[in-house]
Amino acid sequence: MLYGIAAATTALLLAAVLTALLRAPARRLGVLDRRRQRPLPLFGGVAVALVTCLVAAAGEWTGVAPLGDDARDVLVAGAAVALLGLVADVRRVKARFLIGGTAVAAVCVVPYEGAGVPGGLLAVGWIVCVSVGFRALDHSDALTGTLGVVTAFGVGVCAAAEVMDGLAALLSVLAAALTGFLMHNWPPARVGLGSCGSLFTGFVLASAAVFTRTGYELASSAGVLFALTAVAGADVVLVLLSRRLAGRPLLRRGPDHLAHRLRRLGLTPPGVTILLGVAAFSGVLVAVLVHLGWAAESRVLWVAGGALLVVLALLPIRVYGPRGSGGSGGSAGFGRTGGTGRTGRIGGSGGSPGSGASRSPHGSVSPQVSARLRVRNG
Structure with missing residues (x-):
């Protein structure tokens, strides 16, 4: 108990200090997210991953x-995924290589003895989806970090209930490191998590959750695992449906995530983070109660139904510009801006004149998009 408190405190302080120290090297090396008016350093994820591994x-x-x-296998594989994400932050890496590398790490860490080969392969696919989903959520200040903290506590409770003390300790350290990072990432952010930190966070959380559900019935485990990451799952489904219906390539970035749509409804960046954080907490709470046997397994259907309702409610919101505004298939003209090759941001003042992302469907500037908007295309 005393070690857990000391480890969490150490991780929080180290992550906060290291995140601040790495801002200058990230600027000097040009590891920046240029999808906003003021480029954002992206070494926050390095601090989170490094502190978690060291502590x-x-x-x-x-x-x-x-x-x-x-827990040792999860940590080593997570570190490898973090290195892969760091490469993607430093230079352009195609999405299929990130997905493939994450899948290889997941194959090496899944407990086939308890899950079986079919269940293990399903677990690999789920770990990859959650990892990529967390990376996709890193377009909004504090969102990935907040969801990571909430999910880490939930999975940690499940691990403690299964007497997996090593996993529980690892997750508490991860939650503390993310909290230290959030001190510099709350809107307006001064440093970003990047692919390094977001992939690491999603991979560790998903892998640890798989271990806690090993040995349980497959359908029940699927429900609990979905509830633990309901917000990330809803975001992925919303983006895939939106791009499919718009005729856009599935891997082309655009302002079509949950946070983008909530911003268009008038929420502030902190409001988006708080609302989605509360939604994530609700799903995690249901998952923990079902895992502990304090709630019926059918309760996860409420989480799935709520996620589906949110997707259907937000899907009609127009987020792509007119087809003739500079992008193909309603892509709204998200052009490359140089540097690390990241795509254009959605913003008010300072946005490119041809960017349909910063305009309403009729071509006028949207009142919901301003220079302070830190919800980036991702």
């Missing part, structure tokens, strides 16, 4: 809090 490894090395084989 967890210190507990293992000193013998005060041994991780165990499961």
Whole structure:
């Protein structure tokens, strides 16, 4: 207990300090997100991943809090995914390579003994989807970090209930590191998580959740796992449906995520984060109660129904510009801006004249999009 408190406090402070220190090197090396008026350094994820690995490894090395084989495998594979994400932050990497590398790491970490080969392959697919989903959520200030903290606490409770002390300790350290990072990422952000931190966070959370549900019935586990990551899952489904209906390539970025649509409804960036954080907490709470046996398994259907209702309610909101505004298939003309090759932001003042993302469907500037908007295309 005392070690857990000390480890979490250490991770929080180290992450906060290291995130601040890495801002200058990120600017100097040009590792920036240029999808906004003021380029954003992207080494926040390096701080989160590095602090999580160091604090967890210190507990293992000193013998005060041994991780165990499961948590050690998750940490090593997560570190490899973080390195892959760092490469994507530094230079352009095609999405299929990120997905493939994450899948390889997931194949190496899934517990086939308890899940079986078919269940293990399904778990690999789910881990990849959650990891990519968390990366896609890193277009809005504080959103990925907030959802990561909430989910880490929920999965940590499930791990503690299964007497997986190593996993529970790892997740508490991750939650603390993300909290330290959020001190610099709350709107308006001064540093971003990037692919390094978002992939690492999603991968560790998804892998740990799979371990906590190993040995349970497949349908029940699927419901609990979905409830733990309902917001990320709803965001992925919304984006896929939106791009499919608009005739856009599925991997082409655009302002079509949950946060983008909520911003168009008039919510502020902090309001978007708080609202989606509350939604994530609700799903995580249901998942934890079902896992502990304190609620019927059918309760996860309420989470699935709520997610589906949100997707259907937000899907009609127009987020793409006219087809003739500079992008193909209603892409709204998101042009490259140089640097690391990241796409154009949606913004008010400072946006490119040809960008349909910063305009209403009739061509006028949307009142919901301003220079302070930190919801980026992702």
